[in-house]
Amino acid sequence: MKLAILALLLAASLQAQIASLSTTDDGSILYFTTPSIQEGAAQPAHGKSFRIDAQGLALQEARTLEMVEAPVNRISNYYNISGIDVSGDGRISAIAASRLCRENICGSMVNTVTTVRGRGEPLDYAGPARLSQNGRYLAATITGIPRPTGARRSEWDLETGESWPLPYNSFAPSGRMITNDGTVLLKYDDDLQLFQRGALQRVTFQSETIEGAAIDAEGRSIIFTSRWPAPYNQYSRVRRLDLTSGELVTVLEGPADFSQPAVSNDASLILTVSGSQVFVLNADGTGVRQLTSETDGIQTAILSGNGRVAYALTFGGRLLRMEVEEPKVTEILGRTAHVETESLHGAIGSAMLIKGTALDEPDLQVTIGGRPAPILQAKPGELLVQVPWECAAAPETQVVLQTQAEYPLVEPQQFQAAVNTLYPDIYDVPRHADTQQPVTLDNPALPGESLYFYALGLGPVAAPVETGKPQPATPEPTLQNNLLCSWNTSDPSSRLEMPYAGLVPGQFGLYQVNLVMPARLPSTPDHLQRVVCEFKTDPNPQLLRFDLALQP
Known part of the structure; x- marks a missing residue:
C-alpha cells in the first residue's frame, strides 16, 4: 500500500505511532499500541493494540467509537487504546483507553481507564495503569486523577480486591514499577520511594538527579540512571540499589546519556540505552555488551523477564527483536512513518x-x-x-x-x-563567539565575552528573501521586532548587550542572536543564570528562556 499523504495538526496532540512496548517472561510475544492501520485492513484510525509472535503481526484489540446518549451527546466510550501491559505468562492484560469528552465538566471526570482481562470478568480501573509480572497487582501511573465519585490514583490487589491510594504527587518510573508482592516503585522530587500497602519508604536522598528507574519482579534491586549535580552533570550513570543490604553502587558511568533502564526478573541482567543504542550488562557491572548498531538510532527498548530477549523501536519506525545471549538482531516490523504532533509549532x-x-x-x-x-x-x-x-x-x-x-x-x-508570526524557540546551545564551542560549566561564559545562539521563530526581518533561497549577508537581515534579552531578575540594569539579532546569512530560516556578557557577572550557587529574551512590542510577550553557565 502506498503512503501518499501524511497531514499534520501542529496544534493538536497525537500519541506516538508505536508505543507501550510490553512482552512476556520468555519474550515470545511483543505487544504494542498504535493508531496506525495494518496494511490492507479495515481498521479504525485511532489507538489499537497489536501483537507480534512467531506467526507475525496481528491485531490484538480495537474498539469502535460510540457516543454516550446521556446527559448529552458529547462524551464517548473508552475507545482510544493508548497502553498495554501483560503479565509474565501472557494470560493477564491491562489495556488503557481514553474517551472523547467535550463537556465543561471533563476536567473533573476520569477520561482514561484500564481494563484488566484474564481474571474472570473484565474490570475497569481509573487511569492508565501497569501490572506486576505475576499479574496480581495493578498500579495507576499518572497523578491528578479527579475524584468525582471516589475514583483516585491507586494500587489494586486484583486477587483480594483490596486497594490503597498512591501518594498524590509521585510519578511512575520509566521501567517496571510493581513487584510480585505489590511493592510499588515511585519517583518524587528527584528521589525514589517504595510504597507497600499504604506505607511509604524513601530510598534515595536528593544527592543526584534521577532520570529513569525500574525494580525487578522479586523486589531485590532498583536499577536507575542518574547524573551528579552541576558542575559534574555531563556524566551519566547506571546505578543499582540492593534492597536487602541497602548497598548502592554505580555499575556503569561515563560522559554518556544512559536512559531507559530495565532489569530481568531475578535482577541478574540490566538493559540501558546510550548513544541511541541498546546495551546490556550484568548486575555487578561486568559483561557490558552493545546489542545494536542501528543507523536510525534506538527510541525505546525493553527486556523480557528471563533476560534472554530484548525488543527495540528505532527512530526509523522499525521494531527489532534481540537475542541477548547470541547476540542476534532481527527486524520484526519494517520501517513505519510517523510524526509527533504534540509539540510541533x-x-x-x-x-x-x-x-x-x-x-x-x-x-x-x-x-x-x-x-x-x-x-x-x-x-x-x-x-x-x-x-x-x-x-x-x-x-x-x-x-x-x-x-x-x-x-x-x-x-x-x-x-x-x-x-x-512569532514562535520563539532556541535551536542550539549558546556558544563562545571566538571558538564556536558550547558554553558549559567546564567552559563557562566570561566577563565581557561575546556569545551567540541559534533560534527559530523570531519573526520577520528587514530584508527577507524568497522561500528556499539562502539568506544573503547584505542587506543585513535584522529582526523587525524589538527583541530584548536580560538576566531573569527584576533589575532593569540586567539587560544584555545585543549586537545582532536576525537571520543567519547563507542559511534558510535560521536565526542568530549575539550577546555580550557584562564586565561583572551575577553569582549563583550552581553557577547557572537564567536568560530571558522577549519581544517588548508583543501585547502578549512570547518568551525564550535558557540557562547560561557563568564563570564562578
Whole structure:
C-alpha cells in the first residue's frame, strides 16, 4: 500500500505511532499500541493494540467509537487504546483507553481507564495503569486523577480486591514499577520511594538527579540512571540499589546519556540505552555488551523477564527483536512513518523542526498551507523544513508530507496545523563567539565575552528573501521586532548587550542572536543564570528562556 499523504495538526496532540512496548517472561510475544492501520485492513484510525509472535503481526484489540446518549451527546466510550501491559505468562492484560469528552465538566471526570482481562470478568480501573509480572497487582501511573465519585490514583490487589491510594504527587518510573508482592516503585522530587500497602519508604536522598528507574519482579534491586549535580552533570550513570543490604553502587558511568533502564526478573541482567543504542550488562557491572548498531538510532527498548530477549523501536519506525545471549538482531516490523504532533509549532519564514520516525525518505516532499516547504535537513528521527514566507498566520494550516514509500502500518492522514508570526524557540546551545564551542560549566561564559545562539521563530526581518533561497549577508537581515534579552531578575540594569539579532546569512530560516556578557557577572550557587529574551512590542510577550553557565 502506498503512503501518499501524511497531514499534520501542529496544534493538536497525537500519541506516538508505536508505543507501550510490553512482552512476556520468555519474550515470545511483543505487544504494542498504535493508531496506525495494518496494511490492507479495515481498521479504525485511532489507538489499537497489536501483537507480534512467531506467526507475525496481528491485531490484538480495537474498539469502535460510540457516543454516550446521556446527559448529552458529547462524551464517548473508552475507545482510544493508548497502553498495554501483560503479565509474565501472557494470560493477564491491562489495556488503557481514553474517551472523547467535550463537556465543561471533563476536567473533573476520569477520561482514561484500564481494563484488566484474564481474571474472570473484565474490570475497569481509573487511569492508565501497569501490572506486576505475576499479574496480581495493578498500579495507576499518572497523578491528578479527579475524584468525582471516589475514583483516585491507586494500587489494586486484583486477587483480594483490596486497594490503597498512591501518594498524590509521585510519578511512575520509566521501567517496571510493581513487584510480585505489590511493592510499588515511585519517583518524587528527584528521589525514589517504595510504597507497600499504604506505607511509604524513601530510598534515595536528593544527592543526584534521577532520570529513569525500574525494580525487578522479586523486589531485590532498583536499577536507575542518574547524573551528579552541576558542575559534574555531563556524566551519566547506571546505578543499582540492593534492597536487602541497602548497598548502592554505580555499575556503569561515563560522559554518556544512559536512559531507559530495565532489569530481568531475578535482577541478574540490566538493559540501558546510550548513544541511541541498546546495551546490556550484568548486575555487578561486568559483561557490558552493545546489542545494536542501528543507523536510525534506538527510541525505546525493553527486556523480557528471563533476560534472554530484548525488543527495540528505532527512530526509523522499525521494531527489532534481540537475542541477548547470541547476540542476534532481527527486524520484526519494517520501517513505519510517523510524526509527533504534540509539540510541533511553526513561524512564518522560520525553520521548523518536525520529530517522528522514517522522516528521511529520499522522495519526501513537504507542503505547508499548500505551498512547497524546503527540506533543510532530514534524519530518521527529525526533519527540519522552512515555513514559506508566503504563508499566512492562521490557527489551522495544513502541513502535508508526501512519499511513495511502502509501509506495513499506515498512519491516519488528516490533521491541522497552527502557523504563527512569532514562535520563539532556541535551536542550539549558546556558544563562545571566538571558538564556536558550547558554553558549559567546564567552559563557562566570561566577563565581557561575546556569545551567540541559534533560534527559530523570531519573526520577520528587514530584508527577507524568497522561500528556499539562502539568506544573503547584505542587506543585513535584522529582526523587525524589538527583541530584548536580560538576566531573569527584576533589575532593569540586567539587560544584555545585543549586537545582532536576525537571520543567519547563507542559511534558510535560521536565526542568530549575539550577546555580550557584562564586565561583572551575577553569582549563583550552581553557577547557572537564567536568560530571558522577549519581544517588548508583543501585547502578549512570547518568551525564550535558557540557562547560561557563568564563570564562578
